[in-house]
Amino acid sequence: MDAKLWLDPLIGGIFIGLASSVMLAFNGRIAGISGIIGQSLTKINPMNYWRYAFLGGLVFGGAMLNAFRPEFFEFQIHLGWAEAIIGGLLVGYGTQMGSGCTSGHGVCGLPRFSTRSMLATALFMTSAIVFVGVRTIFFS
Amino acid sequence: MHLLTSFISGLIFAIGLSVSGMVNPQKVIGFLNIFGDWDPSLAFVMGGAVLFNFVFFRMILKRESTLLKTDFSMPVRKAVDKNLVFGSILFGIGWGMFGICPGPGLVNLFRFDPKILVFVLAMMVGMVLFRKTQKQ
Numbered sequence: 500m501d502a503k504l505w506l507d508p509l510i511g512g513i514f515i516g517l518a519s520s521v522m523l524a525f526n527g528r529i530a531g532i533s534g535i536i537g538q539s540l541t542k543i544n545p546m547n548y549w550r551y552a553f554l555g556g557l558v559f560g561g562a563m564l565n566a567f568r569p570e571f572f573e574f575q576i577h578l579g580w581a582e583a584i585i586g587g588l589l590v591g592y593g594t595q596m597g598s599g600c601t602s603g604h605g606v607c608g609l610p611r612f613s614t615r616s617m618l619a620t621a622l623f624m625t626s627a628i629v630f631v632g633v634r635t636i637f638f639s
Numbered sequence: 640m641h642l643l644t645s646f647i648s649g650l651i652f653a654i655g656l657s658v659s660g661m662v663n664p665q666k667v668i669g670f671l672n673i674f675g676d677w678d679p680s681l682a683f684v685m686g687g688a689v690l691f692n693f694v695f696f697r698m699i700l701k702r703e704s705t706l707l708k709t710d711f712s713m714p715v716r717k718a719v720d721k722n723l724v725f726g727s728i729l730f731g732i733g734w735g736m737f738g739i740c741p742g743p744g745l746v747n748l749f750r751f752d753p754k755i756l757v758f759v760l761a762m763m764v765g766m767v768l769f770r771k772t773q774k775q
Contacts, residue, residue: 504680511659512687518652519688520695525644527704527711530652532742533730537766552642554745556649561746563650564657571657572747576664576754582737587744587758589733591765594741597726598716601740602652604727605685610692618719619727626731632674634735 519607522553531603532557533594597623641707653746659684662746664738671735726769 519530526549539550565572578586594600597619599608604623608616660666661684669678704710734740737758739747744762747755 505683508659508680508683509687511655511657511661512684513691514651514655514658515684516655516688516691516695518648518650518655519692520699521644521651522648523696523711524699524706526641526648526707527709527713529714530648532652532740532745533766536741536745536763537770540763540767540770549641549645552645553649553652556646556651557653557742557745558649558748560650560653561657561662562749564654565749571660572662572750574663574665576752578664578737578754580754580757583754583758584761586733586737586739587761588765588768589729589736590739590741590744590758591733591762591767592769593726593728593730593733593765595726595766595769596722597728597730598714598723599727600730600742601685601734602742606688606692607696609685609689610696613714615714615716615719615723619723622724622727623731623734626728627671627735628673630732630735631668631671635672635675 515602515606519602523607529603529607531599531607533590533600534598534603537595593623641709644707652742655684655688656743656746661740662743667738667740667743668735671738 522528522530528549530553535550535553539547539554541547561572590600597604599616599619601623604613604616604619609620656662660681666678666681669676670681672678700711739755739758741762744755744759748759
């Protein structure tokens with residue numbers, strides 16, 4: 500494989516690892532993004548301030564990187580409104596029901612060999628691959 | 640101080656998600672499309688992040704307390720239950736449908752793309768919906 504293809508994903512992955520290690524080392528928390536968003540949607544509470552700060556960093560980080568390196572955001576979204584709405588509902592509902600997403604279960608759970616996270620990651624990877632596969636094979 | 644470190648963690652996370660390509664739904668769906676025109680490059684994202692944390696989580700968790708002298712707050716549940724199984728399956732379907740998971744949804748907000756905004760709004764509605772059903 501061409502180095503350009505995997506180098507950016509690898510560098511990005513290391514940054515994601517660094518970010519979640521910073522969260523654990525300083526805040527003693529798992530950087531599980533769906534959980535942090537879900538908890539932040541409850542009543543405003545000083546116990547949630549670290550969550551607001553993290554989410555602020557996440558949103559601001561995208562805007563900041565775009566100012567210096569816009570090439571990472573040079574893509575268009577070709578998907579439809581139905582995918583945006585139904586996909587959003589499923590991602591929101593599913594991550595709260597399953598207590599985590601790619602970051603909490605994947606990035607933070609797998610390196611701890613958490614049984615729950617290993618199973619969750621295997622399941623969401625499988626259902627995502629099956630969904631995309633069925634869609635590609637039968638509907639395109 | 641813990642708010643600043645949390646903000647910085649979010650900032651670094653956003654850079655990672657963007658540089659890796661996880662913010663691009665076409666790229667994510669290409670990675671999930673193993674039965675079609677498969678683009679395996681995003682495997683290096685999870686691989687890099689998990690390997691990094693495998694080394695550093697171990698070092699960090701050997702400490703009695705965090706670098707800010709506070710206690711660790713780790714997940715305590717160990718048992719696998721129905722919610723974990725069905726919730727994860729539903730999340731995967733949604734992720735495969737729009738190619739965006741929660742983090743990249745927020746990182747993409749600055750673009751003010753109407754479909755991203757609708758996705759993030761629907762995601763928040765889905766989150767509140769599940770929490771409401773649990774309270775009853």
